[in-house]
Every structure is written in structure tokens, then in C-alpha cells.
Amino acid sequence: MIYSLYILNKAGTLIYQNDYGPTEKLSHNSYIRLGSTFHSLHAIASNLSPVSGSSSGIELIETDTFKLQCFQTHTGIKFYIIADPNHPGLEEILHGIYELYTDYVLKNPFYEIEMQIRCDLFDYKLSRLLKLTTD
Amino acid sequence: MNKKYDKLGTDVFNKVEKISSELFTLTYGALVTQLIKDYEDIEQVNIKLEQMGYNIGIRLIEEFLAKSGIGRCQDFIETAEVIAKVGFKMFLGVTAHISDWDSDKKEFHLIIEDNPLIDFVELPDHYKHKLYYSNILCGVIRGALEMVQMKVKCTFVKCALSDESTSEIKVVLEEVLSDLIPVGYD
Amino acid sequence: MSDPSTPNNQMGGFKSNSAGTPHTTPLQTGPLTALSSISATNSPVSGMHNNLSSNNLQSLDNNNNRFQQPQQYFQPQTPTQQPQQSQMQPSVSNNNLGSLTSQPIPTPQQRLISSSCFEFFYIEMIDYIMKSSSDKTQAHKKLDKLGYKVGHRLVERLSNETPLFPELLDAVKFICKVFWTNIFKKTIDGLKTNHKGVFVLTDSKFQWLQHLSFDATANNKDCSEYVQFAAGLIKGAMSNFGFKCIVSFDIQQVSTCVFTIKIES
Numbered sequence: 001m002i003y004s005l006y007i008l009n010k011a012g013t014l015i016y017q018n019d020y021g022p023t024e025k026l027s028h029n030s031y032i033r034l035g036s037t038f039h040s041l042h043a044i045a046s047n048l049s050p051v052s053g054s055s056s057g058i059e060l061i062e063t064d065t066f067k068l069q070c071f072q073t074h075t076g077i078k079f080y081i082i083a084d085p086n087h088p089g090l091e092e093i094l095h096g097i098y099e100l101y102t103d104y105v106l107k108n109p110f111y112e113i114e115m116q117i118r119c120d121l122f123d124y125k126l127s128r129l130l131k132l133t134t135d
Numbered sequence: 136m137n138k139k140y141d142k143l144g145t146d147v148f149n150k151v152e153k154i155s156s157e158l159f160t161l162t163y164g165a166l167v168t169q170l171i172k173d174y175e176d177i178e179q180v181n182i183k184l185e186q187m188g189y190n191i192g193i194r195l196i197e198e199f200l201a202k203s204g205i206g207r208c209q210d211f212i213e214t215a216e217v218i219a220k221v222g223f224k225m226f227l228g229v230t231a232h233i234s235d236w237d238s239d240k241k242e243f244h245l246i247i248e249d250n251p252l253i254d255f256v257e258l259p260d261h262y263k264h265k266l267y268y269s270n271i272l273c274g275v276i277r278g279a280l281e282m283v284q285m286k287v288k289c290t291f292v293k294c295a296l297s298d299e300s301t302s303e304i305k306v307v308l309e310e311v312l313s314d315l316i317p318v319g320y321d
Numbered sequence: 322m323s324d325p326s327t328p329n330n331q332m333g334g335f336k337s338n339s340a341g342t343p344h345t346t347p348l349q350t351g352p353l354t355a356l357s358s359i360s361a362t363n364s365p366v367s368g369m370h371n372n373l374s375s376n377n378l379q380s381l382d383n384n385n386n387r388f389q390q391p392q393q394y395f396q397p398q399t400p401t402q403q404p405q406q407s408q409m410q411p412s413v414s415n416n417n418l419g420s421l422t423s424q425p426i427p428t429p430q431q432r433l434i435s436s437s438c439f440e441f442f443y444i445e446m447i448d449y450i451m452k453s454s455s456d457k458t459q460a461h462k463k464l465d466k467l468g469y470k471v472g473h474r475l476v477e478r479l480s481n482e483t484p485l486f487p488e489l490l491d492a493v494k495f496i497c498k499v500f501w502t503n504i505f506k507k508t509i510d511g512l513k514t515n516h517k518g519v520f521v522l523t524d525s526k527f528q529w530l531q532h533l534s535f536d537a538t539a540n541n542k543d544c545s546e547y548v549q550f551a552a553g554l555i556k557g558a559m560s561n562f563g564f565k566c567i568v569s570f571d572i573q574q575v576s577t578c579v580f581t582i583k584i585e586s
Contacts, residue, residue: 074200074207075282076316095201102198107437107532109444109547113193121534153433157478158504159442161471166446169467173453187449191441198437226438251434271442 001084002130003066005097006031009114010076012039016117020130023082038080042070069094077101081130093129100125140216144224147203151225156251163252167268177265184267185289188274189281196279199225207283211308212236214285215243218276218306227251241308244292247272248301256296263297273304284312436506436528443529447546461549468553469560476558479503489584492562493520500558504528518584523577527551530576545570548578555580 003023007016014035019025026034042057049055061068067087070080071094079094079101104122105111111119170180199205203221208214219231229251235244252269267273273289280287286309293303447464454460479499486492497509501524511523527548535542552568559566565585572578 073197075197077197098197098201102201104532104534106194106197107440107444108534109448110533110535110544118536118538119534120537121532123537148435152436152506154436154439154506155503156432156434157475158471159434159439161474162439162446162467163442165467165470166449168470169450169463183449187445190448191445195437195441226435228432228434251432254432 001087002093003082003084005079005081005126005130006035006038007101007117008035008039008078008080011114012036012078013114015115018123018126020127038070039078042072042078071095071098073098096129097126100129140220141230143203143205144221144230147221147225148228151202153228156228156254160251160254160256163271164256167266171266177262181267181270184270185274185277188271188276189278190274191271192275192278192280193282195226195275196282199279211240211243211285214280215245215306218279219245222279223247243306245276245304245306246301247295247304250295250302253296253302258296264294267291267294268296269294269302276304276306281312284316286310286312440529440532443547443550447550451546457546460546464546464549465553465556468550468555469557470553471550472554472557473561474557475503475554476500476561480562486562489518489564490514492559492564493522493582495562496555496558497522500554504554518586520582522555522580522582524580525577527572527576527578530572530578533576545572548572551578552580555582559584 001021003021004017004019006014009015012035014032017031017035038058046055046057057072058070060070062085064085066082067085067090068080068082069090070078071091072078079097081090081094081097083090100122104125105117105119106113108119108121111117167180167184170183171177174180174183199222203225205217205221208217215233219233223229223231227250229247229249232246232248233243234246236242247269250269252272256268258266258268270291273291276289277287288307288309290305291302292305293299293301295302450463450467451457451460454463476496480495483495483499486495493512493514497512501507501509505524505528507524507526507528509522510525511521513521513523529547529551530544533544533547548570552570556566556568559568559582567583567585568580569583570578570580
């Protein structure tokens with residue numbers, strides 16, 4: 001069961017958020033806050049790493065009630081999903097989401113880079129991908 | 136290293152959706168002609184082509200990263216190889232060669248022997264050495280690299296349409312935008 | 322690049338150069354109004370939609386049954402071309418039209434590029450044209466003209482191996498099949514005609530709109546500029562076959578595009 005997807009742009013601003021499972025609906029501002037909090041946590045975690053040399057930043061957060069998996073592109077965009085703790089294959093799903101982003105957001109001439117993603121085809125393709133993986 | 140990127144380039148190109156290049160070549164030619172009509176100064180046309188390439192590059196890079204799965208390049212030398220062997224192959228179906236590195240390894244020449252943009256194109260004499268017909272490629276490289284935090288300058292040094300044997304682009308690394316590097320990629 | 326021995330140069334007096342056919346009234350190739358989806362009730366051409374069953378004018382289907390039959394008209398330029406090509410002489414005499422059917426001119430190796438490459442370029446080109454035009458109408462005119470130029474030349478290269486089209490219908494079928502496949506990797510899904518010079522081509526999954534979408538709440542969902550170029554392509558192609566026409570289009574639900582060719586007699 002995948003609960004939600006968040007996409008952050010390079011600056012750490014939330015550009016996309018959607019829910020795919022039974023989860024509490026928050027206000028738009030709360031989502032924005034959640035997004036920027038994650039962005040900061042991600043940055044701090046990388047700097048706090050006890051391992052010398054570079055650390056990748058947060059990739060996975062596991063708790064009793066959920067699992068959060070994050071994928072950061074080399075261009076600085078972060079995709080992260082919140083799913084149930086036992087959900088397998090989140091990395092491939094994130095990769096699939098990245099490909100959908102390149103096809104349905106970046107190839108959409110009406111989309112402005114770094115801005116809020118409002119593409120109904122992207123929404124549709126995402127829900128097909130994410131609902132498919134939960135079955 | 137050479138073989139690895141050659142193979143990757145071919146593999147990715149085999150995976151992607153392809154179309155015949157004629158439409159692209161002809162449409163590009165029509166656009167260049169339109170630009171020449173719109174801007175009487177050829178230098179403005181060159182600039183505009185580069186700008187358009189930049190706009191393409193900033194979007195194209197994500198598809199490149201997503202489909203090729205390429206990780207972070209260790210150095211600029213690797214970046215050059217990746218552009219020539221994977222980037223060009225994946226989109227244009229041709230590989231380019233790298234040559235003429237400078238001593239600091241911050242500058243190289245990209246040689247394109249077989250450029251699909253110029254198929255069957257003949258440049259009138261008064262445009263030779265003035266119009267950089269494929270200047271859009273310079274912009275694409277610049278835009279794409281900027282998104283992975285490298286600021287470069289690309290210029291055409293040789294154009295096959297101006298009676299020279301091949302097309303050659305000079306790529307100069309101006310700076311690495313280290314404050315923009317995504318966390319964890321230092 | 323036009324080869325003087327290609328069939329098109331001999332089409333009834335029409336020259337296949339891009340300076341040829343003048344541009345027709347731009348507003349009629351506009352996306353939203355006139356000529357869009359000719360309905361049976363108020364169209365000047367009667368009974369068009371009822372004409373599906375008339376002799377060989379049924380809708381094209383993707384298994385290309387229709388094109389197995391008229392072998393004497395043309396051989397579509399597909400990878401499955403018959404092996405007789407290897408016996409062909411490359412030179413063709415201008416006067417000997419009859420020999421063209423058995424002696425196709427070998428075409429250069431087809432070069433491939435990724436379709437994303439074209440798509441990204443296409444988006445940027447449309448953006449440039451829209452921004453460099455004073456208004457939408459002018460932008461559409463420019464796109465139509467650009468499409469015309471490209472279509473005209475593209476069809477010349479594609480029909481290198483095919484003999485002359487004695488009939489209008491064959492030219493249209495060529496566009497629906499070979500031309501469309503070269504550009505979009507699929508054929509036109511539906512072809513209708515009233516036999517009086519009007520053809521309606523339906524592409525139910527128009528390639529250049531596949532990745533395009535809108536804000537779900539948007540009121541203005543006009544993406545006609547992304548289709549206008551294709552209308553120009555058809556017009557240019559038809560003109561190179563010797564048929565001057567007007568091409569308009571209509572975008573129907575999601576990504577179905579209906580192009581209407583109206584031949585100017």
C-alpha cells in the first residue's frame with residue numbers, strides 16, 4: 001500500500017503531492033511545510049553522517065507504521081514515497097516515477113520548470129503506476 | 136572506460152523509441168531558415184539557436200539521467216566521454232569523439248563526424264563561416280551540464296557545412312556550481 | 322536535393338519546388354472554426370459520413386488489408402519490401418514512365434534518432450514561433466507554412482520508390498500510410514471521403530499530443546499550435562503530388578485529431 005508521493009524541486013519546494021491510499025488529508029500549507037522539513041532533514045542528515053566522505057542523504061526511513069523511501073536525482077530533484085512498512089520494490093517504483101516525470105511533465109510544453117506540477121496526464125499515469133504496484 | 140560508455144550508449148539507444156531522422160532534419164532546416172528571415176543578423180540567429188538548445192538541454196538531461204542510469208561523473212574527462220558516447224548516441228543515434236584536451240583538463244573538443252542535423256544540407260556561400268547551423272547542439276550541452284552543476288561554454292570551431300571535414304565543438308568548463316550540488320554528492 | 326527522375330516531378334505540370342503552390346487562406350486552416358468535423362447535417366458535402374461502405378473506401382485499419390490490393394499503384398516503403406529491389410537498375414529515364422513501376426530507385430539508408438529528441442525540439446520550436454508572432458493567427462500561419470515546406474520535401478524523399486499516383490485517392494492513402502508511418506510510426510486510423518474532393522483523416526492517438534496535458538482545473542485547453550504543423554505537413558505533401566488543398570483540423574477528446582483535406586479544384 002502506497003500512501004503518498006512527494007516531489008521537491010532543487011530549492012526544496014514542494015512541487016507535487018498526492019495520496020494513493022487511506023491517509024489523512026492535510027491542508028496545502030501543511031504539505032508545503034512537510035516538504036521543506038524533509039528537504040532540511042535530508043541536508044542535515046548528509047552532513048551529520050559519521051562516515052567520512054560524502055553521504056547520500058536520507059534514502060530510507062523505517063518505522064513501525066510506515067516506510068519512507070527517497071530518490072534524489074543528480075539534478076537535485078527529490079522524489080519520496082510513503083508506504084506501508086513491508087512494501088517491496090520502492091526503489092524501482094521511484095525510478096518508474098522519475099521516468100513518468102521525464103515523459104509527462106518535462107515533455108509537457110505547458111509545464112514551467114521548477115514550478116508546481118499540474119498535469120492531469122501525469123496524475124493519471126502516476127495513479128495507474130502506484131495503484132498497480134499496491135495490488 | 137571507452138568501451139563501457141560505448142556499450143551503454145548503444146544499449147540505451149536500442150531501448151528508446153526511435154523515429155526516422157528525416158522529419159527532424161527537414162524541420163530543423165525549416166526553423167533555421169525561419170530564424171534567418173526573422174533576424175537579419177546571422178550572429179543573432181546563432182545566439183537564438185544556442186538559447187533554444189539551452190531550453191531543450193535543461194529538460195533533456197532528466198530523460199538522459201533516467202534512461203541511462205548514469206551516476207555522478209568523477210571528473211570532467213568522464214563527463215566528456217559520457218556526452219560523446221552516451222548522450223549523443225541516445226538522442227541522435229551517433230557517437231562523437233573527444234580530442235584536444237588542454238593541460239588543465241578543463242577544455243575539450245567534441246568532434247561529430249556524422250551529424251544528422253546537416254544531412255543533405257548545403258549552405259549558401261555567404262553564410263559559410265558565419266552561420267553555425269548546428270549551434271543548437273552547443274545550447275543543449277550547456278543547458279544539460281548546468282543542471283548537473285557544471286557551467287560550461289560551448290562554441291563551434293569547425294562546421295562541416297562550411298567546407299570543413301567534420302563538425303567540432305569546443306567545450307570549456309568555466310566553473311563547477313558547487314553550492315548547488317545536491318546534498319550528498321560532494 | 323530533389324532527384325529529377327523521381328515521379329513527382331512529372332506529375333501533370335506541377336513543379337515540386339517549395340516556391341510553388343501559394344498559401345491558401347490561412348483562416349480556413351485554423352483549428353477551431355470552419356471545416357472542422359464536417360457533420361452530415363450542415364455540411365455542404367452530402368452524405369459523407371454515410372459513405373463508409375462505398376467500394377474501396379472503407380476506413381483504413383491497422384492491419385493494412387486495404388494496401389495489399391492495389392499493388393499496381395505503389396509499393397509502400399516499409400522494411401518488408403520485396404527482394405526484387407536488388408535486381409533494379411538505379412537509373413531511370415525521364416521519358417519512360419512505364420519502367421518506374423519495376424525499377425525503383427534505391428533509397429539511402431534510413432537513419433534513426435530517438436523520438437524524444439524530436440519531441441523536445443518540436444516543443445521548443447513551437448514555443449519560438451508562438452513568441453515571435455504578434456498573435457495566434459499569425460503563429461498558426463507560420464506553423465502551417467513551415468509544415469508545408471517540410472511536408473513537401475519529406476514526401477519527395479519518401480515516395481522515391483513509388484510510381485506516379487494517377488488518382489487523388491492513392492495520394493491520400495499514401496499520406497495515411499507511408500507518410501504518417503514515417504513521421505508518427507503509425508498509420509491514420511480512419512479515412513472517410515465523400516468522393517468529391519473532401520477527405521477526413523482521423524488519428525485517434527496523435528503522437529505530438531501524447532505527453533501534453535493541462536492543469537486539471539484549467540479552462541483554456543487549447544493546444545492547437547501543436548497540431549497546426551501537422552496540418553501543414555499534409556498540405557505540403559498533397560501539393561507535391563499535384564493536388565492543391567486546404568487542410569484543417571479538429572482536436573477531439575484527449576488526443577484524437579481529425580484532419581480534413583479539401584481539394585481545390
